[in-house]
Amino acid sequence: MxxxxxxxxxxxxxxxxxxxxxxxxxxxxxxxxxxxxxxxTGLAGGGNKTxxxxxxxxxxxxxxxxxxxxxxxxxxxHARQTVAIATKLGLDCHILLEDRTGSTETxxxxxxxxxxDRLFGAQISRHPGGTDMNxxxxxxxxxxxxxxxxxxxxxxxxxNAIGALGYVNCAxxxxxxxxxxxxxxxxxxxxxxxxxxQAGLVTGLAGANSGIPVLGIGVRAPKAKQEENVFRLxxxxxxxxxxxxxxxxEQVVANCDYVGEGYGLTTPATIExxxxxARSESILLDPVYSGKGAAGLIDLIRRGEFSDDENVVFLHTxxxxxxxxxxxxxxxxxx
Ligand SMILES: *Cc1c(COP(=O)(O)O)cnc(C)c1O
Numbered sequence: 001m002x003x004x005x006x007x008x009x010x011x012x013x014x015x016x017x018x019x020x021x022x023x024x025x026x027x028x029x030x031x032x033x034x035x036x037x038x039x040x041t042g043l044a045g046g047g048n049k050t051x052x053x054x055x056x057x058x059x060x061x062x063x064x065x066x067x068x069x070x071x072x073x074x075x076x077x078h079a080r081q082t083v084a085i086a087t088k089l090g091l092d093c094h095i096l097l098e099d100r101t102g103s104t105e106t107x108x109x110x111x112x113x114x115x116x117d118r119l120f121g122a123q124i125s126r127h128p129g130g131t132d133m134n135x136x137x138x139x140x141x142x143x144x145x146x147x148x149x150x151x152x153x154x155x156x157x158x159x160n161a162i163g164a165l166g167y168v169n170c171a172x173x174x175x176x177x178x179x180x181x182x183x184x185x186x187x188x189x190x191x192x193x194x195x196x197x198q199a200g201l202v203t204g205l206a207g208a209n210s211g212i213p214v215l216g217i218g219v220r221a222p223k224a225k226q227e228e229n230v231f232r233l234x235x236x237x238x239x240x241x242x243x244x245x246x247x248x249x250e251q252v253v254a255n256c257d258y259v260g261e262g263y264g265l266t267t268p269a270t271i272e273x274x275x276x277x278a279r280s281e282s283i284l285l286d287p288v289y290s291g292k293g294a295a296g297l298i299d300l301i302r303r304g305e306f307s308d309d310e311n312v313v314f315l316h317t318x319x320x321x322x323x324x325x326x327x328x329x330x331x332x333x334x335x
Contacts, residue, residue, distance in 0.1 A: 001172065001207045001243070001245065003165060003168065003169055006055060006058075006162075006165055007059055007061075008054050008058045008165075009054050009058045009089075010054060011042075011050070011053075011054060011085060012041045012042055012043065012050045013042030013046075014041070016036060016037045016040050016041060016173075017036075017037045017040060018034060018035070018036050018174065018177045018183075019034065020035075021034060021280075021281055024277070024280045027280050028302070029308075030308060031186070031306040031307065031308060031309070031310040031311065031312045032308075032310065033314065034185075034312065034313040034314070035283065035314050035315075035316050036314070036315045038315055038316055039283075039284070039290070039316045039317070039320065041318070043081055043085055044080055044081055044085075044116065044120065045318070045321045047077045047081055047317060048197050048315075049077060049078040050085075050166075051166030051170055052157075052158035052162075052164070052165075052166040052167070053082060053085050053158060053163070053166070055162050055166055056154050056158055056162055057085055057086070060152035063150075064150055065150050065151060065152035066091060066092065067091055067092040067094065067151045067152070068082060068091055068092075068093050068151070068153075068154055069093075069096070069140050069144075069151050069152070069154065070093075070137070070156070070158070071095065071097070071098065071133040071136065071156050072097065072098070073097065073098055073099075073101070073264055073288075074097045074098070074099055074100070074101070074103075074108065074109060074113075074114060074264075074325075075112055075114065075288060075322045075325050075326075076095070076097065076113060077113060077318055077321065078156065078194075079095040079097065079113065080117055082095065082154060082158070083095060084116075084120050092149070093120075093122050094125070094140055094144075094151075095123070095124055096125050096127055097124060097125070097126050097127065098127045098131055098133055099129045101264040101265060102129065105325075105328060107324065107325050107326075108326070111324045111325045112321050112323070112324045112325030112326070113321050113322055114325070115324075116321060125140075133156060134155070138153070155194075156194050157193060157196055158196055159194035159195050159196030160236070161236040162240070164199045164200035164233060164234075165237070165241075166200060167200020167203075168200045168201075168203050168204035168207070168241065169200075169204070170200065170201065170315075171203075171204025171208065171210075172208060174188070175205075175208055175212075183311060185313050186212075186306070186310040186312060187212070187215060187306065187310065187311075187312045187313070188205075188212055188213070188215070188312075188313050188315060189215045189293065189296070189297050189312060189313070189315070190214075190215075190216060190217070190293055190314065190315035191216070191289040191292055191293030192217065192218055192219070192226060192230065192293075193219050194229075195232075195233045197315075198214060198216040198230045198254070199230050199233035199237050200237060201214050202214050202234045202252055203234045203237045203238050203245060205251075206234075206238075206245065206248070207245040213251075214251070214253065215254075216230065216253065216254040217254070217256075217292060217293040217296035218254050218255065218256030218258070218259055219258075219263060219292050220259060220262070221256065222256050223256040227252050227254050230252045230254065231249055231252040234247040234251075235247060255300075258292050258299070260292075264288050266287045266329045267292070269292075269295035269298070270292050272295065272298075273291050273292075273297075274287065274291045274294075274323075274330075275330075276294075277294060286318065286320050287319075287326040287329060288319060288322055290317050290319055290320075294314065297312070297314055
């Protein structure tokens, strides 16, 4: 696979580190745990959307856009990373935030990612839960075009065949790191939402014939729907790559048993996972994605799903900026 054939801007801090989780491995008494630090991609606090945006923003610039539009939940990490790079590149940025949780808490609605969106100068609009957000983005784009602007619409999570190239690249980067240190990766586990991360990883790992299985821990949709979304996007990504890359349906596996009450709502296991990573490894997870992904990983380890001599890599997709929006979900010791 030769990603240099695709337009790309280089602003992520790559390669992100691949580190052993020695304390957590000892504490859980299970397989050897590793972490791929995509929380350290460098842009505005980092996170997985930065890799996708390297390809998406290159496309926007190539098309002569002067404005980008995207959408997400109120505490969207994707919106934060998008407005940050748009601002640096001198583009206007409209972000449409959907109220998916119904929270009326001030911190949820204004702190965390929303505070940072405002700091970077985003034009924010708010939309009730259940709004057709793609339609809302098209309306926003039409209005901007009427005013003589050239908008570029980035789908939620940056998840299309262009954005997913960022995770094809991550798959190749991870293989390179593992090969360099003779690390046999038996499983790769991460939180999956809008599907671009898993679709890119699966496509890259399949294209490289790695044989490494990927497990997405779902944060929103039920398993059948999540796997369908990932497989569809992986197929599109493989077509976009060309050169005969193929993804098989059985290479797409999601476990959606850890969603709890719904998207953006923490479970006790989410909070436990965040506290465990903080206190054993001094690593910050987030309440919406990586905390739920880690909760799934921890539960599967406790159930004996992995053997002790296996190497399991957890892809940290970022998001800790949202912790400040969710501080009321924690019962921490008195200060
Ligand atoms: C968006 C996001 C994910 C999920 O990635 P998708 O490509 O949308 O599936 C995981 N973790 C964090 C922190 C995110 O912001």
